Amino acid sequence: MKTLIENVVIVTMKEEDRPYRGDILIEGDVIKALSPHLTDEADERIDGDGMVAMPGLVNAHQHTPMSLLKGFSDDLKLMDWLNEKMLPAEANMTPEDIYWGAKLSMAEMIRSGTTSFADMYIHMNEIATAVAETGMRASLTRGLVFLENDGGRRMEEALDLVERWNGRADGRITTMLGPHAPYTCPPDPLRRVIKLAEEMNLPVHIHLAETKEEVMVIREKYNETPAEYLYHAGLFERLHVLLAHSVHLNRRDIGYLKGMRGGVSHNPVSNLKLGCGIAPVVDMINQGIIVGLGTDGSGSATTIDMFEEIKAATWLQKLDYGDPSVLPARQVLRMATIEGAKLLNIDHQAGTLEVGKKADLILIDMKKPHLQPIHQVESLLVYGVNGADVDTTIVNGKVLMRNRKLLTINEEELFKQVSVRAQRIVENI
Ligand SMILES: N[C@@H](CCSC[C@H]1O[C@@H](n2cnc3c(=O)[nH]cnc32)[C@H](O)[C@@H]1O)C(=O)O
Ligand SMILES: [Zn+2]
Numbered sequence: 001m002k003t004l005i006e007n008v009v010i011v012t013m014k015e016e017d018r019p020y021r022g023d024i025l026i027e028g029d030v031i032k033a034l035s036p037h038l039t040d041e042a043d044e045r046i047d048g049d050g051m052v053a054m055p056g057l058v059n060a061h062q063h064t065p066m067s068l069l070k071g072f073s074d075d076l077k078l079m080d081w082l083n084e085k086m087l088p089a090e091a092n093m094t095p096e097d098i099y100w101g102a103k104l105s106m107a108e109m110i111r112s113g114t115t116s117f118a119d120m121y122i123h124m125n126e127i128a129t130a131v132a133e134t135g136m137r138a139s140l141t142r143g144l145v146f147l148e149n150d151g152g153r154r155m156e157e158a159l160d161l162v163e164r165w166n167g168r169a170d171g172r173i174t175t176m177l178g179p180h181a182p183y184t185c186p187p188d189p190l191r192r193v194i195k196l197a198e199e200m201n202l203p204v205h206i207h208l209a210e211t212k213e214e215v216m217v218i219r220e221k222y223n224e225t226p227a228e229y230l231y232h233a234g235l236f237e238r239l240h241v242l243l244a245h246s247v248h249l250n251r252r253d254i255g256y257l258k259g260m261r262g263g264v265s266h267n268p269v270s271n272l273k274l275g276c277g278i279a280p281v282v283d284m285i286n287q288g289i290i291v292g293l294g295t296d297g298s299g300s301a302t303t304i305d306m307f308e309e310i311k312a313a314t315w316l317q318k319l320d321y322g323d324p325s326v327l328p329a330r331q332v333l334r335m336a337t338i339e340g341a342k343l344l345n346i347d348h349q350a351g352t353l354e355v356g357k358k359a360d361l362i363l364i365d366m367k368k369p370h371l372q373p374i375h376q377v378e379s380l381l382v383y384g385v386n387g388a389d390v391d392t393t394i395v396n397g398k399v400l401m402r403n404r405k406l407l408t409i410n411e412e413e414l415f416k417q418v419s420v421r422a423q424r425i426v427e428n429i
Contacts, residue, residue, distance in 0.1 A: 001043050001397070002027050008048025008363065009377055010034060012353040013055050013337045019377045024053060026359040029170065029397035034355060046402075050367040051391060052377055054333075055353055056115025056360040057306040058340025060265035061205075061244040061294030063121050063143075064130075065093065065101030067108070068422045070298040078211050078274045078300075085429060086299055090122065092425045099126035100417045105304060106134040107409045112305040112387025115360040115395045118242060118265070118294070118344050120178045120205050124161040132169040135400045135408045137360060139242075139344045140165060141178035141205040146189040155193075162202065172396055174345065176242065181207035182226040183217050190233045203240035203262060203345055206230070209253070210245040211276050227253035236260045242343050244294065247271055247279045254280065254287050263290030263343050266335070268312035269303075270296035278320050281313065282327065292340030293332075305387035310336050314382060329382040363392035 005024040011017075012034070023038040024031065033040070066086070073085035093101070098121070109117060116137035119127060124142045131138045142158035144151055158177055166175045177197045179185040185193070185206075197204050209215060209226040218226045227249055235241055241262040249257070257264070266279050284291055293313055295304040313335065314327040327335075341351025349358045364385055366374060371384050393401040400408050 002032075002040065003044045003046065003397070003399070004038065004040060004042035005046045005048045005053060005363070008051050008053045009366075010353060011052060011054040011333075011377060011381065013334055014352050014354060019052075024353070024361070026394070026397050029358055031353060031355055031357055031359050031361075034353060046363070046392065048363060051363045051365055052381065053353065053361055053363050054381065055337040055351055056362050056393065056395060057113050057336050058292060058344060058351060059109060059114045059117040059294050059304065059306055060242065060292040060340045060343045061267050061296055062105065062117045062119045062304070063297030063299065064105035064117070064119050064127060065098045065121055065123075066297030066299035067104040067304075068093070068097060068101040068418060068425060070302050072299070072422075072426050074273070074302070077213075078276065079213055081274070081300070088429050089425050092427075092429075093123070095123045095126045097421045097425060098123040099130055100414065100421055102127040102130040103134065103409060103414055104418050105298065106130060106136055107406060107411060107414060108298075108304050110134065110136065110393045110400045110406060110409070111390065111404070112307065113362040113364070113390040113393060114304070114306050115362065115393060116341070116344060116346065116350055118176070118205060120180070122157075124157065125164065128161065128165040128168070128173055131173055133408065135172075135395050135398050137172040137346065137350065137358075137395055139174045139176055139203075139205070139346070141176040143178045143180045144189075144193060145180045145184040146186055147184055151189055162200065170396060176203040176205040178205045181210070181214070182229050183214055187222075187233060190235075194234050194239065197239055203242060204235065205242040206235075206244065208243045208246050209248040210271075211274075212248060215248045225250065225253050227256050231256040240345055244296070245271065245276070245279065246284070247277045249280055249284075254284055254289070257284070257289050258287045260289070262345075263292065263339070265294040265340075265343060266291050266313060267294045267296040267301070267309070268316050269308055270300040272312060272316070273302070274300055278316050282317050282321065290339055290342050291335055292343040293336045294340075306336055307386045310382055329376070329378045332382055333378060359397040360395050362390050362394070364389050365391040
């Protein structure tokens with residue numbers, strides 16, 4: 001199958017490239033050619049006039065089934081929100097609920113230009129099934145909490161996910177191990193997970209230093225900062241690690257992360273809404289730490305439109321530094337694409353438009369009052385575009401949305417399922 005996208009403004013997101021008008025040839029699941037003018041025959045042609053083509057966005061931190069909990073308990077502090085609302089609601093969720101909640105998030109992500117995501121949750125078999133069906137690319141993790149017991153069952157589920165799904169769905173699914181956070185993982189189980197991840201050659205996905213409260217709790221328990229705690233457990237020695245949040249890091253903490261494999265998912269909308277603070281994004285980047293963007297679950301962020309994260313990320317750093325030149329448009333776009341792909345360990349496949357990479361790309365319709373005229377495409381992509389401007393979403397060479405119509409998800413059925421399920425889940429909370 002060959003698809004030719006013609007006469008489109010191409011933003012490759014490669015360091016050395018600048019936007020240019022041209023054609024893109026997709027053959028099977030890969031980008032076969034990118035050029036100002038192609039003359040190839042194709043089975044399908046897409047007229048790209050008035051559109052911008054860019055790499056699909058990478059959402060580096062998600063809890064997809066939490067879409068069922070959006071708007072249910074806003075304006076609370078993180079620990080109250082988590083312990084009193086989210087965890088009891090999660091206890092009421094059946095595997096089928098998880099499947100539909102995950103699908104709801106995927107519908108929203110495809111609609112707003114996200115092509116891959118990193119997910120940490122429960123009932124991962126159902127999430128993986130939804131990924132296989134919707135056609136997205138994902139890195140999946142069973143969250144591991146070791147508070148009231150040794151987490152044995154959770155560990156078994158984590159390994160079951162790896163065994164069943166790593167490398168599956170045409171290679172679109174990969175897996176990580178997911179010790180949930182410093183405050184839910186005591187030293188012994190944390191070290192066990194680290195050792196296992198090293199033996200199995202799996203990356204690790206974990207929350208870090210999201211709130212001031214967390215810093216206090218870890219100080220009381222271990223007389224360390226959360227970053228020190230992970231460092232001394234050996235997390236940054238060999239493993240590829242995806243750290244979510246990393247809001248409250250001091251200079252020494254950033255030093256511990258320096259040179260690590262993997263990096264940080266910055267989730268500014270969730271941090272803003274939960275009043276967590278402003279992550280030291282520019283300081284981390286200056287130390288060579290890779291920083292990508294994520295939404296966190298819709299339970300906290302409400303919407304999972306990565307274009308909102310793009311705006312929030314750059315606005316926050318500009319405000320924090322009192323300097324509009326920090327995190328310029330191009331850099332924040334790279335965070336949402338290639339840097340995120342590095343975090344998911346899929347940068348050999350995704351994150352830029354390049355011949356030989358998988359065809360994960362989006363077309364953005366610029367024929368809108370808020371996106372005309374076009375002086376600098378990259379500036380408009382950051383400060384102007386929102387998720388609803390995405391016209392077409394392609395993952396692994398397959399078109400998942402065209403002219404804003406979803407092709408792998410039946411939305412009518414989806415909305416029916418989620419409204420009934422969402423009601424039931426929160427009934428007694
Ligand atoms: N609670 C599960 C395991 C963790 S899955 C991932 C967890 O992260 C939780 N979560 C979602 N957003 C956040 C956040 O911002 N910080 C910390 N945890 C979060 C979410 O509610 C979910 O429980 C169990 O008992 O087996
Ligand atoms: Zn999270």
